Amino acid sequence: xxxxxxxxxxxxxxxxxxxWWCLGIGLMIIITMLFYPSIREMTELNEIFATDxxxxxxxxxxxxxxxxxxxxxxxxxxxIFMVPLLYLVFAIxxxxxxxxxxxxxxxxxxxxxxxxxRESVIVQKFLAMNFAVAWIGVFAWASLVIGAAIVDMExxxxxxxxxxxSGVLLGITYGGIAFLFGAAFxxxxxxxxxxxxxxxxxxxxNVLGPIVGWLEPFTKISPFYYYSSSDPLANGLDWSHMAVxxxxxxxxxxxxxxxxxxxxxxxx
Amino acid sequence: MDSVISIRNLTKNYGKNVAIQGINLDVMRGEIFGYxxxxxxxxxxxxxxxxDFIRPTKGVVSVLGLDSRADSAQIRKRIGYLPGDxxxxxxxxxxxxxxxxxxxxxxxxxxxxxxxxxRFEANIDQPIRTLSRGNKQKIGLIQAxxxxxxxxxxxxxTNGLDPLMQQEFYRLVEETNKKGAxxxxxxxxxxxxxRLCSKVGIIRKGELVAVEEVEKLKEKALRKITFVFDMPISxxxxxxxxxxxxxxxxxxxxxxxxxxxxxxxVKAASWHKVIKIISDDGNLEEIFLDFYAG
Ligand SMILES: Nc1ncnc2c1ncn2[C@@H]1O[C@H](COP(=O)(O)OP(=O)(O)OP(=O)(O)O)[C@@H](O)[C@H]1O
Ligand SMILES: [Mg+2]
Numbered sequence: 404x405x406x407x408x409x410x411x412x413x414x415x416x417x418x419x420x421x422x423w424w425c426l427g428i429g430l431m432i433i434i435t436m437l438f439y440p441s442i443r444e445m446t447e448l449n450e451i452f453a454t455d456x457x458x459x460x461x462x463x464x465x466x467x468x469x470x471x472x473x474x475x476x477x478x479x480x481x482x483i484f485m486v487p488l489l490y491l492v493f494a495i496x497x498x499x500x501x502x503x504x505x506x507x508x509x510x511x512x513x514x515x516x517x518x519x520x521r522e523s524v525i526v527q528k529f530l531a532m533n534f535a536v537a538w539i540g541v542f543a544w545a546s547l548v549i550g551a552a553i554v555d556m557e558x559x560x561x562x563x564x565x566x567x568x569s570g571v572l573l574g575i576t577y578g579g580i581a582f583l584f585g586a587a588f589x590x591x592x593x594x595x596x597x598x599x600x601x602x603x604x605x606x607x608x609n610v611l612g613p614i615v616g617w618l619e620p621f622t623k624i625s626p627f628y629y630y631s632s633s634d635p636l637a638n639g640l641d642w643s644h645m646a647v648x649x650x651x652x653x654x655x656x657x658x659x660x661x662x663x664x665x666x667x668x669x670x671x
Numbered sequence: 672m673d674s675v676i677s678i679r680n681l682t683k684n685y686g687k688n689v690a691i692q693g694i695n696l697d698v699m700r701g702e703i704f705g706y707x708x709x710x711x712x713x714x715x716x717x718x719x720x721x722x723d724f725i726r727p728t729k730g731v732v733s734v735l736g737l738d739s740r741a742d743s744a745q746i747r748k749r750i751g752y753l754p755g756d757x758x759x760x761x762x763x764x765x766x767x768x769x770x771x772x773x774x775x776x777x778x779x780x781x782x783x784x785x786x787x788x789x790r791f792e793a794n795i796d797q798p799i800r801t802l803s804r805g806n807k808q809k810i811g812l813i814q815a816x817x818x819x820x821x822x823x824x825x826x827x828x829t830n831g832l833d834p835l836m837q838q839e840f841y842r843l844v845e846e847t848n849k850k851g852a853x854x855x856x857x858x859x860x861x862x863x864x865x866r867l868c869s870k871v872g873i874i875r876k877g878e879l880v881a882v883e884e885v886e887k888l889k890e891k892a893l894r895k896i897t898f899v900f901d902m903p904i905s906x907x908x909x910x911x912x913x914x915x916x917x918x919x920x921x922x923x924x925x926x927x928x929x930x931x932x933x934x935x936x937v938k939a940a941s942w943h944k945v946i947k948i949i950s951d952d953g954n955l956e957e958i959f960l961d962f963y964a965g
Contacts, residue, residue: 516754
């Protein structure tokens, strides 16, 4: 394969990791979907969920009233927690390493010895991160479609795509935050730490908001709110919510350029 | 002659720590310039400023007449650079890496790349992570020279190379220089600079303490000379000669150290019957040690 720019080279670096992630996320989704037929019959579950006031439950399966419906099942078993968790871990892993990883290894000096502007390196690496997360998203979507077909679930492919798209944007948002911190400070673990904390914070804020009254107004600062509150699986995409995530992503990329071009590079 | 590297009043601080201070330096087109200094004296700091990896606290730097900050990418298009502690993409093979750079730079003469690899007996088909230190350095050298740059900047280039490869490297530098390229080398190895460079800048504790032609410096160098005569001679005869320091007589042998021209000493010796003369080539090392010690 011809590696002729930083974008392609960055993806080439991820090729093995991409294969494993696709495999992992695909298996996880399909295996989960296989449980649907047994859940579908257990309508009494819905009453349990509806009457159960246990807040911990809502933290991990969402505020669910109808777990036996296709949307209820997929949302509660996959889209509320597990799938976005995987997107986040994957995206933060790539985002934090994009600049800081090369800087810590010392290869950034080598790369920038050639005629590339720092802006161009940032843009290409940022796009590569976006592409990799989207790639994982495509596999997740395909696995949802395949899983749904296997268990004969009545759910539209386009709705699955909408929910996946929303998840990919959520992943890229956090990947972008990790990218920014890596580009600004050149320290991978710092970037993972901060972004990981923001991820957990954002998640909890979004799920606890509806339960803990005083948190409610703050849920809107959580990216998770824009990911799931409109329930893309049931209602399709809410473009205003997607726009919020897109703006945050662009902002992270822009700030990464600004902070990276101002500072000294470390020698690794 | 035009100035290829021009450093004006360059200072770099890391917090309160001063890495280099008030450096003024011109490297002219066609020179092989040696940048010599002990560990931690600021060689790498200076070089990384030329490449715009770090930004001056004070001062301005221009390379090939272009501003080191505003025109950095243009500068880097025209120069070759070998980092001091080279880190390469470990997963790639040398070939993949060099192809990648070809992609980034465009328009490389691939035959020349292969030629360089053969010259250095570089293994370019094995993942870089499996290469030894010296073999990685070879890949680093190839990428610094392969696009026939106008200026090659190298930070301790012979790091890890065996003596044979060092010689090959010296030859490459000389050839490249003959074709018109300017070479800037940092090192703390005096004989290397002596062997290779036309001019040398000596940096100590962040300050440039001397810039001089290597030939001129050699004239000033201390030489150890031994004369063996056919009969014992007296020490006094030689002690007062200009430039002579440190005279020792052992039987018929006279050992002395001389700084500068040897003419007077040789003429004085010729009053006697000389059997043997042993002289070392002016040793720069001592001059540098002098400079280093301040
Ligand atoms: N990132 C940094 N932060 C703080 N101090 C630094 C940094 N980089 C270099 N220094 C300091 O600046 C001074 C000059 O370092 P530099 O690396 O330029 O030396 P050098 O001449 O290249 O040494 P060597 O021969 O060991 O490579 C040293 O005192 C070093 O400790
Ligand atoms: Mg150094």
